[in-house]
Amino acid sequence: xxxxxxxxxxxxxxxxxxxxxxxxxxxxxxxxxxNLSYQxxxxxxxxxxxxxxxxxxxxxxxxxxxxxxxxxxxxGYQYRxxxxxGCGSPVTSSAVAIxxxxxxxxxxxxxxxxxxxxxxxxxxxxxxxxxxTLTYQWQExxxxxxxxxxxxxxxxxxxxxxxxxxxxxxxxxGYQYRxxxxxGCGSPVTSNAVAIxxxPTAQVTQPASEVVCNGDNTTTVTFATVNTGG
Numbered sequence: 001x002x003x004x005x006x007x008x009x010x011x012x013x014x015x016x017x018x019x020x021x022x023x024x025x026x027x028x029x030x031x032x033x034x035n036l037s038y039q040x041x042x043x044x045x046x047x048x049x050x051x052x053x054x055x056x057x058x059x060x061x062x063x064x065x066x067x068x069x070x071x072x073x074x075x076g077y078q079y080r081x082x083x084x085x086g087c088g089s090p091v092t093s094s095a096v097a098i099x100x101x102x103x104x105x106x107x108x109x110x111x112x113x114x115x116x117x118x119x120x121x122x123x124x125x126x127x128x129x130x131x132x133t134l135t136y137q138w139q140e141x142x143x144x145x146x147x148x149x150x151x152x153x154x155x156x157x158x159x160x161x162x163x164x165x166x167x168x169x170x171x172x173x174g175y176q177y178r179x180x181x182x183x184g185c186g187s188p189v190t191s192n193a194v195a196i197x198x199x200p201t202a203q204v205t206q207p208a209s210e211v212v213c214n215g216d217n218t219t220t221v222t223f224a225t226v227n228t229g230g
Contacts, residue, residue, distance in 0.1 A: 005088025006033035012081065017099035019132070019185030020072035027079055028064040029093050035086030040065040043078040043095065051079075067098065075100040103186025104131035110179065115197035118170035125177055126162040127191050133184035138163040141176040141193065149177075165196065173198040 010030035018025055029038070040051040040060045051060040056074075058066045065079060078097045084090040108128035116123055127136070138149040138158045149158035154172075156164045163177060176195045182188040 003034035003087045004032060004085070006031055006036055006083045006085035006091050008083060008091055008093050011094045012079070012096050014096040015067075015098060017101055018070065020075075020100050020103055021069050022185075023069065025067040025070060025098050026059075026064055027081075027096055029081050029083065031063070031083045031091070033083070033085035033087065037061065037084045038063055039082045039084070041080050041082065043080075045076075048080070070098065070100050072100055072102050074098065075102075101132035101185045102130060102183070104129055104134055104181045104183035104189050106181060106189055106191055109192045110177070110194050112194040113165075113196060115199055116168065117199050117201050118173075119167050119201070121167065123165040123168060123196050124162055125179075125194055127179050127181065128161070129181045129189070131181070131183035131185065135159065135182045136161055137180045137182070139178050139180065141178075143174075146178070168196065168198050170198055170200050172196065 008029060008031045010028075012027040012029050015025035015027055027040075038061055041048045042051050043049075051057050051065060053060045056067045056070050058068065063081075065081070067074070076097055076099075078095045080095040081093045082090050083093070106127060106129045108126075110125040110127050113123035113125055125138075129136075136159055139146045140149050141147075149155050149163060151158045154165050154168050156166065161179075163179070165172070174195055174197075176193045178193040179191045180188050181191070
């Protein structure tokens with residue numbers, strides 16, 4: 001009887017990417033030899049350490065290592081397995097890295113833009129977010145319900161990280177805006193709402209003509225100024 005030394009015949013493959021805190025990632029090895037045993041190892045960036053079952057880990061001493069609901073911090077961690085036999089020297093597999101994609105997170109909320117005068121200027125509201133394959137949808141609140149902003153007229157950038165209002169009208173004064181950020185992972189997140197200020201332009205009522213007689217002592221000319229908020 002001649003017993004075989006351990007040989008890895010099929011190297012582990014990198015598992016499919018998962019979203020943080022969800023899904024399973026399994027790495028497997030195929031080996032031949034006499035009386036084989038397995039020990040998976042993990043490299044977080046500072047060297048290799050044996051994996052211990054518990055938490056997200058199972059199968060650490062079998063031919064298949066499983067990670068259940070890995071966290072975002074584990075993105076890029078590497079894994080390999082050492083196969084030891086009753087004969088010969090242990091053999092070490094190739095290393096594979098896992099990919100854990102991030103859920104959407106808003107890191108900088110929109111700020112209310114500077115006030116403008118009706119029909120002039122631009123107002124820009126922006127959001128900063130992190131996550132995997134993000135998309136954006138700005139919404140407007142006119143006092144009843146939130147509605148998606150559609151590009152056109154005063155609106156541009158309705159589906160980007162920055163919404164621009166060009167020459168907003170006076171009726172828009174006090175309208176509120178927010179953005180919904182959706183990612184390829186996790187649930188959508190909604191920003192804080194901000195309100196815009198659109199000031200009216202000054203309007204002056206011209207004085208009316210008045211006929212006076214020669215010798216009248218006084219003549220009154222009245223100017224009326226309204227909507228002086230601009």
